[in-house]
Amino acid sequence: MELSDLLLRYEAGETNFRGESLAGTDFSGTDLIGVDFQECDLSGALFVFSYLNRANFSHANLTKARLCGANLSQADLLHTNLQDADLHGAVLYGADLRYANLSLANLLDANLISTDLREVKLAGANLQGACLRGANLRFERRVYEGADLRGANLRNADLRGANLSGADLSKADLRGANLQEANLHEANLNSANLLGASFRGAFLTDARLESADLTSADLFDGKLQRADFSEANLTQANLSIANLTDAKLSRAILVRAKLKQARLNRADLSRADLRWAELEEAMLVEAYLGRADLRFANLTNANLVNAETSSANLSGATLSGTTMADGSIHEG
Amino acid sequence: METNTQSSELRGHRTLATVVFTDCVGFSARMSRDEDHTLDLIRRDLKLMQKVCEKYEGRVLKSTGDGLLMYFISAIRAVKCALEIQEKIGEATAVLSERDSLKHRIGVHLADMFITDTDVMGNGVNIAARLQAEADPGGIIISQTVYDVVKNGLQITTQFLGPRKLKNIDEVVPAYKVLLHPEEEPQDSLGLVVENLQNNKNQLRIRKLIYYACKNVWESDTNSLNSLDLHGLLQDLVKLAPNPNQLQNFLHSAVKTLSKPAEYGAIANLILAEAGRLYPATSTPVELDGSTTQVTAHREMPHVVSPEAETLYSRVAQTIERSSNLSRIKKLCYYVCRNKWESNPDQLNAVSMTTLVAEAHHLFPTAERLQTTLDRFVQTLSKSAEYQLVANTILQQFYPLYHSQAEAPASHTMQSPALPPQEPAASAPVEPDPSQICREVGTALEQEQNLLRIKKLMLYLCDRRWENNASALNNLNTESLVRQLYQIAPAGKQLEEALGSVVRTLSKPAEYGAIAHTILRHMTPLYPGYELPAAPAEAPPPAAESSVAEMSATQPAGSHQTPVAEPLFSLFDARLDIMRNANPLCAKILLFSALRGEFTFSYQDWLNLKAIDLDGLLRETLNQCRSYTDLEDLLYRAARKQPNPDEYVHTATRLIKSLRFFYVHGSIPVTVPPLVEDTDITPVDNSETRMAESTPTALQGLDEMTCQLANRYSNPDVADLSGKTQPDVPPVSEAIATSDWLVSSNPPSDPGVANNGAE
Incomplete structure (x- = not known):
């Protein structure tokens, strides 16, 4: 179908263009609000700055399409193939992207506020600076798999309050991202780069963060119960008041980390490097500190009752008012 | 003991039996206090038990010193015996003084066990012993087994306690409490x-x-x-x-x-x-x-208030209203009662202080609860040290509410009102000692050469009022200032923190740091056990150099940790605002062409645009535009150069609006309505409402801004409402000077800046 033909029909009030083959067509700047492009072949099509609000692209093929600056708010993009598509600065506010394939797509600075992204494939996608507040990417047993964000670029992305439970973010780049109050329950963040990311008040319960780089990350008041931080780098990270009950921190690097009033009960800190860590008033009841390096750590008023500390290195640590493993309170 | 010598024809065999285990409550403690007397008492009680036991054809197998182990063939008799023991002892001790009475716990269990002459062994005995430990003083606990056997043959009222996990017993034992008196019905x-x-x-x-x-x-x-x-x-x-x-x-x-x-x-x-x-x-x-x-x-009518309570509320409210610190007190009260930080004076004025007092009293029926809640809320504020003093004032003012309740049996029968911990402080001036010290401190301070500044700072701390008039300051009584300060800051640490946080907001932190230290040094005698911060302690620091050193030593640490700097400035919030109201790509193109020259939509320009994110462009813009007019000029000029200027002028307007706060207030308020909505999103089942996020900025509340105060802490809301009319508000150009400080002092995003630069 010719473009002019299509636009005329749209002008006349027709919206149903299902199953058409429109590969490579240039729709740039057009107003196609509410258009129905279900199951269309639109690979390589151009939609730069087009108005596609509430359009329906379900099951359409949009591989390598250019949608920069396009407005796709509340559009239906279920099962849409957007591999390698360019959505730079696009508006996808409230769009339904369930099961969509966005692998390697460019979503730089895109507006993804309140989008439905369950079981979306975003592996290797560029989401730098994108805003995903209130987006839903959660895993639901027997219904939706977790979102696939492996190796995605999420630098400076705003994910505050987003639901990423069960999402796969392994090897993703989340440097400087805003993950405050986000839900990352059971998410996979293995080997992710989280340098300087903010997780204030976020939920990371049962999440996996093995070998992740959390240098200078802000995990203040984070809910990190049972999270696995094995071999993660948490140098200078802020973990004050965080709940790390039953968390796994073996071989984690926590040099100069702030752990004031953190709850580390029953946490596994074996072989962790806690030199100069600030553990004032931290709770370490029954924590496992086998061969942990606590040199020069500040344990003022911390509680180590029943913790396994026999092989921990505590030389140079500040222990004033610390409740030791045997229940005695360290003087001085 | 004689009980041990009971002989029997039984030479040790297995049998199904009911055991009754008694134990005296707090026996060793009583023994340690009065050994002889307690021994007399226990002998008396054990003798009685033995008698009752014989009456029900039971057998005392042994004594544990403070209790008996009895054995019965009949479960019904065993329970009857236990009941009679408790009743008899209860009757006997009812007329006796506490010193002359002991209380006993009893546990009853039925099981197969091994019985010898003087002892009985088996898991069943252990269960009976453990059940006994679960009983109330003067009470009886029976196991499910016993209950099932006796329930039809005995008229007893029981209360099911549920399956109990007993120490060192593997299985859970369902247990019943036997109710001795009908009036225990409510317990049931x-x-x-x-x-x-x-x-x-x-x-x-x-x-x-x-x-x-x-x-x-x-x-x-x-x-x-x-x-x-x-x-x-x-x-x-x-x-x-x-x-x-x-x-x-x-x-x-x-x-x-x-x-x-x-x-x-x-x-x-x-x-x-x-x-x-x-x-x-x-x-x-x-x-x-x-x-x-x-x-x-219920907001309006907390509960049916007695007229006495009402007058009390209004009296408390009146005292508070007389305080010059009213606005802060009210804010904090409002925050604690309504769980919302209200900095709009109109909103605050709409609520009467009496209502707030009544509400607070209703919500926090004890002084203890009021205090813990206040403490918790104050912690969420960015000026916690200062508001801690306000909280102390509130507690003091509320004191009559909780105090009068003790004497006047008001409509509410609350827990015995806990006295506010600073009660000694409140009454302190009455006692000769601190009042004497106050006078001495006052006289000593009068000798200081910086008296005017000292008074200024003290007045500010007490009354939130910055007085520049020298004669007004001279007329102030130093001693009463000391007393006031001591009342609102009953602990040295509190005073130190409050002084520190006030000083940081002043335009001459170094000078006033020294003044603060002088005040602290003089007031130390009022705080026994309080140690003056060590660093500048030796040199009384009128010299500017030493105080500068002191302040700069604390400052870098502060800039990294103080909650003030951090949540305030957030480019994330600005970006969200832009995303919500404009096309992100248009915004980028506009910023790009403003900063780098025209955007020609060429392939190369697209590549360049993709190389930088909105965040980076915003940072560059903020750095480049030193004033608000610069920003307007830059963006509107770029917009007009675009092929379709109308659309881009709209984008420019949105962008300027989103960035305006950085210029006018030196901070972006988190209190913009849409953002407050966002902070309320709480994932999963954790329903705790977070208030820290939505409040800190509002708390910048310097409702009392003067030119002495650095503008970066200014209150956005107040300034927004009255920015043009209030003569005290610093001119915008001054505020701009702080904008680069803001851009560069956002720790979590710093790496981002570095990376953008590298690309």
């Missing part, structure tokens, strides 16, 4: 309520809510919730709310503070329906239908 209803609540499918949430209502702590850990003692909690709840209506208000006001009020409202109604049984029949009918209307009305 408590057990029923506990049982019903426990069997409810929402029992976890029920526990959460009750725990939250009683302890004001939101516990979401399932294990610790399950280990809670629902019995005790319900008893606390009943104590806190002595009638069903109060309970209803109490629960609903707790629910209001949660992020899932609808769900928890239902839970509250559930608890109400059950807990209604705990109140005497006259007041039992809790009308759940009426609950909704009543709850919405």
Whole structure:
């Protein structure tokens, strides 16, 4: 179908263009609000700055399409193939992207506020600076798999309050991202780069963060119960008041980390490097500190009752008012 | 003891038997206090037990010193015996003084065990012993086995305690408490309520809510919730709310503070329906239908207030209203009562202080609770040290409310009112000692050469008033200032923190740092045990150099840690605002062409645009535009150059609007309505409402801005309302000087800047 033909029909009030083959067509700047492009072949099509609000692209093929600056708010993009598509600065506010394939797509600075992204494939996608507040990417047993964000670029992305439970973010780049109050329950963040990311008040319960780089990350008041931080780098990270009950921190690097009033009960800190860590008033009841390096750590008023500390290195640590493993309170 | 020598033809065999185990409450403690007398008492009681035991054809197998192990062939007789023992001892001790009476616990269990002449062995005995430990003083606990055997043959009232996990016993043992007196009936209803609540499918949430209502702590850990003692909690709840209506208000006001009020409202109604049984029949009918209307009305009419209470409230409110610090006191009261930080003076004025006092008193029936809540709320504020003093003032002013309750049996029968901890401080000036010191401190301060500044700072701390008039300052009595300061800061550490946080907001922090230290040094005698901060202690620092060093030593640490700097400035919020109101790509193109020259939509330009994100462009813009007019000029000029200027002028307007706050206030308020919505998003079942996020900026509240104060801490709301009219507000150009400080001092995003630069 010719473009002019299509636009005329749209002008006349027709919206149903299902199953058409429109590969490579240039729709740039057009107003196609509410258009129905279900199951269309639109690979390589151009939609730069087009108005596609509430359009329906379900099951359409949009591989390598250019949608920069396009407005796709509340559009239906279920099962849409957007591999390698360019959505730079696009508006996808409230769009339904369930099961969509966005692998390697460019979503730089895109507006993804309140989008439905369950079981979306975003592996290797560029989401730098994108805003995903209130987006839903959660895993639901027997219904939706977790979102696939492996190796995605999420630098400076705003994910505050987003639901990423069960999402796969392994090897993703989340440097400087805003993950405050986000839900990352059971998410996979293995080997992710989280340098300087903010997780204030976020939920990371049962999440996996093995070998992740959390240098200078802000995990203040984070809910990190049972999270696995094995071999993660948490140098200078802020973990004050965080709940790390039953968390796994073996071989984690926590040099100069702030752990004031953190709850580390029953946490596994074996072989962790806690030199100069600030553990004032931290709770370490029954924590496992086998061969942990606590040199020069500040344990003022911390509680180590029943913790396994026999092989921990505590030389140079500040222990004033610390409740030791045997229940005695360290003087001085 | 003679009991041990009882002989028997039994030479040791297995048999099914009922054992009764008694134990004296607090025996060793009593022994340690008065050995001889306690021994006399226990001999008397054990003798009585032995007699009763013989009467019911039981046999005393041995004595443990403070209790007996008895053995019966009949379970009914065993329970009868236990009952009679407790009754007899109860009757006997009713007329005796506490010193002359002992209380005993009894556990009864039926099991197959091995019996010899003088002892009985087996798991069953251990269970009886453990059950005994579970009993109330003067009470009896029987196991399920015993209960099943005796329930038809014996007229006893019991209360099911549920399966009990006993120490060192593998299986759980269902146990019953035998009620000795009919008046223990309500106790029974408590057990029923506990049982019903426990069997409810929402029992976890029920526990959460009750725990939250009683302890004001939101516990979401399932294990610790399950280990809670629902019995005790319900008893606390009943104590806190002595009638069903109060309970209803109490629960609903707790629910209001949660992020899932609808769900928890239902839970509250559930608890109400059950807990209604705990109140005497006259007041039992809790009308759940009426609950909704009543709850919405409760803000205005906290509860039926007696006229005496009303006058008391207005009296307290009047004293508070006389305080020059009223606005802060009111703000904090409002925050604590309504769980919302209100910095709009109109809104605040709409609520009378009396209402707030009544509400606060209703929400926090004890001084202790008021204090813990105040403390908790103050912690969420960015100026916690200063507001700690305000909280202290509130506690002091509220003192008569909690105090009078002790004498006047008001309508509410609360827990014995705990005295506010700073009570000694409140009454301190009456005592000769601190008052004498106050006078001495006052005289000593008068000798200081910087007296005017000292007074300025002290006045500011007490009254939130920055007085520049020298004669007005001279007229102030130094001693009374000292006394006031001591009253609102009863601990040295508090004074130190409050001084420190005020000084940081002043335009001459170094000079006033020294003044603060002088005040602290002079006031140290008032705080026994308080140690003056060591660093500049030796050199009384009128010299500017030493004080500069002192301040700069604290500053870098502060800039990294103070909650003030951090949540304030957030480019994320600005970006969200832009995303919501403009096309992100248009915004980028506009910024790009403004910063780098025209955007020609060429392939190369697209590549360049993709190389930088909006965040980076915004940072560059903020750095480049030193003033608000610069920003307007830059963006509008770029917009007009675009092929379709209308659209880009719109984008420019949006961008300027989103960035305006950085220029006008030196901070972006998190209180913009859409953002507040966002902070309320709480994932999963953690329903605790977070207030820290939505408040800190509002708290910049320097309702008392003067030119002495650095503008970066200015209150956006106040300035917004009165920016043009208020002569004290610093000119915008001054504020701009701080913008680069803001851009560069955002720790979490710093790496981002570095990376953008590298690309």
